[in-house]
Amino acid sequence: MKMQNAFAANATSLFAVLVGTALLATVAMAGAPPASKLDTTKVGDGLYVIHNAAVPGNVTVMVTNDGVLLVDDKFDSDLDNILAEVRKLTMQPVKYVINTHYHLDHSGSNVRLQAMGVQVVSSANARAKMVESKQPGWANFTVENRGTVHLGGKRAELYYFGRSHTDGDIVVYFPEHKVMSMGDMYTVGDATPQLVDYAGGGSARAWPNTIDGALMLDVDTVVPGHGPNTTKAELRKFRDSTVLIQARVRQLLAEKKGRAEIEAVLRKDFHWGDLNVSRGLDGLIAEMQ
């Protein structure tokens, strides 16, 4: 869908178009979506989260005396406002951005940040997806299972626990603050229900075990890919929902229900929208057979 159509659409469709655009990596061709209104909250001493309405994704900001590290960088159209928010916190330059995964609402500012000398870090799988989808701004550094970025006496620890939203999602853990930023492995709110991007290597079946890995970290504050900051208890509830959705689909299949009936249940009980259906339904049914 072309972006100009989005402006005539209703809010729900616009949301779907924006996320869909991110997923399908067509922002560069279709023109960037309008910049979203940003709002920064403090989650620790020198640690902040830049939120906005449901789309694009959250940005975590680690401020040190030797520069700034970002987790995710929204769409390219949001970068000027992201940097303005960072300027309110510090005059230090941005030195690193970690992409939790390859979707453009989390990595869309990579190109411009790299032009400023910022180093981009992602999982090896996420970088492979950036290359495969011919998305600009490929990561400069990659991690397989675990890595650490050291900056100004602080640490950002990177963990890959397995497939979930895609096959390349990493968790970024800030041990000094007991905060972790999870990207779209964890989303909060009915506007951004669990999205299994099978084309991006996602897996509903692997998802709960992947969250179990993150739950082993010593954490007080959990920053989702979309939505407000939460707690480990809330993350556990989300994990339970990723088990429940599998049980429901297995039950429906056992009852010989068809694709349309399964889709109706996912829309009604799990808040799935068009994008969740188009990216995830067939793959989910195949995984639950």
Ligand SMILES: [Zn+2]
């Ligand atoms: Zn995503």
